Amino acid sequence: MNPADENRTAQVLAREIHERCLSYGRPLRLMEVCGTHTMAIAESGIKSLLPDNLQLVSGPGCPVCVTEKVFIDQALETGRRYDACLVTFGDLVRVPGSSGSLAGFRSEGGSVRVVYSPLDAIEIAAKGAPRPVVFLGVGFETTVPTVAATVKVAKTRGVTNLFVLPAFKTIHRPLEVLAAKVDLHGFLLPGHVSAILGSDCYRYLVTDYGKPGVVAGFEPLDILVALRDLVTLAASGSPDIVNDYRRVVRPAGNPTAQATIYEVFEEADASWRGLGLIPGSGLKFRPEYASFDATTRLQVEVPPAKDDPRCLCAAILTGSRTPDKCGLFGRECTPEEPVGPCMVSSEGTCAAYYKYGLAAGR
Ligand code: SF4
Numbered sequence: 001m002n003p004a005d006e007n008r009t010a011q012v013l014a015r016e017i018h019e020r021c022l023s024y025g026r027p028l029r030l031m032e033v034c035g036t037h038t039m040a041i042a043e044s045g046i047k048s049l050l051p052d053n054l055q056l057v058s059g060p061g062c063p064v065c066v067t068e069k070v071f072i073d074q075a076l077e078t079g080r081r082y083d084a085c086l087v088t089f090g091d092l093v094r095v096p097g098s099s100g101s102l103a104g105f106r107s108e109g110g111s112v113r114v115v116y117s118p119l120d121a122i123e124i125a126a127k128g129a130p131r132p133v134v135f136l137g138v139g140f141e142t143t144v145p146t147v148a149a150t151v152k153v154a155k156t157r158g159v160t161n162l163f164v165l166p167a168f169k170t171i172h173r174p175l176e177v178l179a180a181k182v183d184l185h186g187f188l189l190p191g192h193v194s195a196i197l198g199s200d201c202y203r204y205l206v207t208d209y210g211k212p213g214v215v216a217g218f219e220p221l222d223i224l225v226a227l228r229d230l231v232t233l234a235a236s237g238s239p240d241i242v243n244d245y246r247r248v249v250r251p252a253g254n255p256t257a258q259a260t261i262y263e264v265f266e267e268a269d270a271s272w273r274g275l276g277l278i279p280g281s282g283l284k285f286r287p288e289y290a291s292f293d294a295t296t297r298l299q300v301e302v303p304p305a306k307d308d309p310r311c312l313c314a315a316i317l318t319g320s321r322t323p324d325k326c327g328l329f330g331r332e333c334t335p336e337e338p339v340g341p342c343m344v345s346s347e348g349t350c351a352a353y354y355k356y357g358l359a360a361g362r
Contacts, residue, residue, distance in 0.1 A: 006221060013224040014049040017231055021051040024235035029055045029183060030227070031319050033175065034190030035062030035347025036218055042352035044220040046227075054231065057319030060174050061190050063139045064091045064345035065317055066272045069305035071167045072097030075136050076105050077300040078165065084132040084298065085111040087121045092136055095341045098305045118143075118150040125154070125162035134294050137166040142192040144168050144283060145257040148264035151292050163294035166284060169270055172201070173281035179209035182319055185234040187213040188226055191245045196261075198253030199243035212239035215249050264289050273307075273341070274317035313340035316349050323353040330354060 001009070021028060032038055038058045041047060047056060060066045072095055079086045086102060093102045093114060106112040111131075113124055118135055125133040137147055147164060154162045171193050178184065189202060194215045205211045212233035216226030226244045233240055243249055261283070270282025285293040307314070310328055315321035323329050323342070333339040335351060342348040 001221075009221055010049070010224055013221070013228050016228050017049075017054065017224070018051045020228070020231045020235050021054050024053070024231075027053045027055065028185050028231060028234055029057065029319075030186050030188060030230055030234065031057050031059045031178065031182075031184050032188040033059040033061040033171070034188075034192065035065065035345065035349075036192065037188060037190065037216065037223065038062070038349050039347055039352050040218050040220070041223060042356040044223070045356075046220060046223055049224075050227075056188075057184075057322070058316060058349040059178065059187075059319060060272060060274060060317045061140070061171070061193075062317075062342070062345050062347040062349070063143070063169060064095060065313060065341045065348050066169060066274065067092075067095075067138050067167050067341070068271050068273050069097055069307055070302060071138070071165075072101065073099065073302040073305050074300055075102065075134070075165055076100065077302050078134055078294060078298050079105055079110050079112075081300055082132050082298050084134045085113060085124060085128055086134050086136060087113045087115055087124060088136040089116075089138070090114045091345045091347075092138060094338060095344050096338065098303075118147045119153065121162055122150060122154050122157065122159055125159050126157075129161045131161060132298060133162050134298065135162070135164045137164045137168055140169055140171055140190075140193050141196045141261065144265065145196065145260045148260045151264050151289055152260070154292065155289065160291075162292065163297055164285075164292050165294040166265075166282075167270070168265070168283040169272065170267075170281055170283065171197070172204075173278045174272060174275055175202070175205065176209070177275055177278060178318065179205055179211050184211065184319065186211055186230045186239070188223070188230060189213045189215045189241075191215060191217050191222075191248060194243075194245065194249045194253065196254050196257045198251050199241060199249050200251045201253070202241045206239045206241060210239055213241050215241075215243045215245045217245040217248065272317075274314035308339055311340040313342045313350070316342055323350040326350070
């Protein structure tokens with residue numbers, strides 16, 4: 001589609017959203033669950049096209065943002081105590097822990113390697129043996145299959161100095177918590193996670209909580225179509241799950257990737273920034289792969305971490321605040337000098353507001 005046609009289509013979709021919101025006549029509050037959607041919505045200026053009675057709030061789908069500060073503390077202590085090489089995706093490097101960040105650790109002489117694929121950690125471990133190499137396991141069902149595949153390859157190759165510090169999260173339990181406790185009329189469901197899990201798996205949102213959900217892609221028109229459909233469902237009083245990202249997401253998802261996850265990991269409780277401890281919302285190693293578990297093989301003790309009480313990341317991740325309500329936003333907290341993870345991550349809501357100059361949260 002050429003830019004002129006895209007523009008015309010966007011205007012038609014925006015008009016349809018306005019018409020449905022107008023006929024509904026009351027405030028509608030929808031959550032985009034995924035951090036990539038948050039960034040895409042900010043970048044495309046979609047919020048400026050929406051009617052006043054439609055509010056879009058961000059959710060807990062930025063993996064770096066929902067990872068608690070104590071995880072950074074554990075990673076740093078593991079690096080210091082065992083002289084371990086810490087391997088991570090780039091987003092985590094500048095997230096503040098209680099005693100600095102991974103970037104600070106590196107500037108003190110510690111070893112931190114940024115990778116684009118967890119598989120790179122195998123070569124780093126093989127070349128650096130016997131030094132321990134610790135992959136920092138942050139992510140959702142989108143990331144976990146490649147980490148699980150990495151662990152399987154490492155086991156087959158007999159790599160014994162590679163470990164994973166797991167802080168993985170799974171998406172369904174927090175959605176249930178939000179559906180039950182937060183004033184929301186529906187969910188814009190994550191495209192990447194749904195490529196693994198499928199679109200059928202969200203049915204509980206309808207049957208147990210009466211909330212609609214629409215699986216959305218990431219192009220501006222994908223998001224507008226999904227919003228149009230979500231507004232239609234929310235206003236109709238007949239909730240349903242709709243898959244608007246059918247070119248990528250199948251009803252049953254990717255069974256091979258799902259099987260890979262659960263061959264290596266099993267369900268565990270997990271602690272979320274903003275949502276607290278949620279039973280069954282994380283992953284831990286199965287006994288057959290326990291030799292890769294950094295939490296047991298490279299044990300460290302760190303004191304409980306305290307977040308800066310002025311940082312509103314916890315409230316932002318549950319849609320109850322927007323970044324412009326934080327007194328530190330753009331002053332003491334910037335992408336160069338971040339106070340909380342929502343300002344660091346490329347999927348963080350504060351980073352999106354800062355980068356694209358969004359004002360009052362709609
Ligand atoms: S602007 Fe900074 S301090 Fe405020 S909520 Fe966002 S990350 Fe936290």
